[in-house]
Amino acid sequence: MASAANTNMNAVRETMDVLLEISRLLNTGLDMESLSICVRLCEQGINPEALSSVIKELRRASDTLKVSEFNSL
Amino acid sequence: GSSITELLGALCDSTLKGVSWKRRALGGISREGVRRGLRRRAYGALLSKLFQDGGQSKAPQQPDCLASTPPRNKMLMISFDLRVAGCREEAERLEELLGRLQEGPACGLVELDSSLELLVQLAGSVPPPALSF
Numbered sequence: 213m214a215s216a217a218n219t220n221m222n223a224v225r226e227t228m229d230v231l232l233e234i235s236r237l238l239n240t241g242l243d244m245e246s247l248s249i250c251v252r253l254c255e256q257g258i259n260p261e262a263l264s265s266v267i268k269e270l271r272r273a274s275d276t277l278k279v280s281e282f283n284s285l
Numbered sequence: 286g287s288s289i290t291e292l293l294g295a296l297c298d299s300t301l302k303g304v305s306w307k308r309r310a311l312g313g314i315s316r317e318g319v320r321r322g323l324r325r326r327a328y329g330a331l332l333s334k335l336f337q338d339g340g341q342s343k344a345p346q347q348p349d350c351l352a353s354t355p356p357r358n359k360m361l362m363i364s365f366d367l368r369v370a371g372c373r374e375e376a377e378r379l380e381e382l383l384g385r386l387q388e389g390p391a392c393g394l395v396e397l398d399s400s401l402e403l404l405v406q407l408a409g410s411v412p413p414p415a416l417s418f
Contacts, residue, residue, distance in 0.1 A: 223393030227386065234382050235404050237375055238363065241411035242404075246299045253292050254399035262334035264406035266293070269330035270300040271410075273323055277304055 241271070293331075297323040356401035357383060363408060 228248065235242045242250065246267075253263055287295070297320060304319075351359075360383055367376035386392060386401075394400065 220393050223387065223391060225393075227392045227394055227397065230382050230385050231400060231404070234360070234379065234401075235407075237379050237382070238404055238408040239411050239413050240404055240407035242407065243299075246296060249292050249296045249299065250403055251394065251400045252287065253289065253296070254396045254403060255394060256289050256292070257396070258289065258331075258399075259335065260399045260403035261406055262331050263403055264410075265334045266296070266327045266330045267407060268410065269326050270297060270323060273326050274300045274304070277301075277319065 242267075293327050294320075294324060297327055356398050356405055359405045360401060363405070 228244075228251065231251065232242075232244055232247055235247055250263060250267070254260055300323065301316075301319065354362075360379065364376040364379045364383075367373075367379065386397065388397075
């Protein structure tokens with residue numbers, strides 16, 4: 213039982229490493245932490261197109277915050 | 286496992302990395318207030334897309350044939366584009382990585398294609414890293 217769980221953990225880790233490298237090659241802007249969260253959301257059944265809209269929206273909001281921070285310097 | 290609510294909250298928090306909170310607190314904007322705002326925007330984007338998918342969209346974002354193309358094939362199309370653009374090494378690396386991804390339960394994920402589709406959707410959404418000399 214524990215061995216099957218370990219095998220699955222290793223498979224997930226290997227898959228995540230490959231996905232992260234693909235992500236970097238494609239310039240998606242996802243680091244390991246955000247990629248891991250996104251993969252878990254996909255595993256929960258969230259539509260990937262909807263999720264990409266969420267990420268782009270969050271980036272816009274974050275950029276606005278950073279610009280206002282820069283302007284206040 | 287974490288709930289969708291928790292995961293979306295974690296995604297919002299990861300977006301806020303690098304924001305200076307000392308300065309914001311002085312400006313009267315609390316970290317918690319910004320987090321709430323971000324969550325609202327995240328749910329707004331998620332729900333608007335879901336409703337758009339459920340209803341009759343006047344201007345579909347991609348043709349039907351592309352919408353039904355498996356994400357692995359879309360990745361191969363990106364690889365082709367990379368070759369055409371002269372990025373042969375990147376194209377070959379992408380194809381090699383796709384080949385390393387196991388199909389079915391062997392990859393450890395149930396929704397691997399969804400994750401690949403997400404990467405396709407986000408491809409080129411940030412500029413390539415600057416070359417260091």
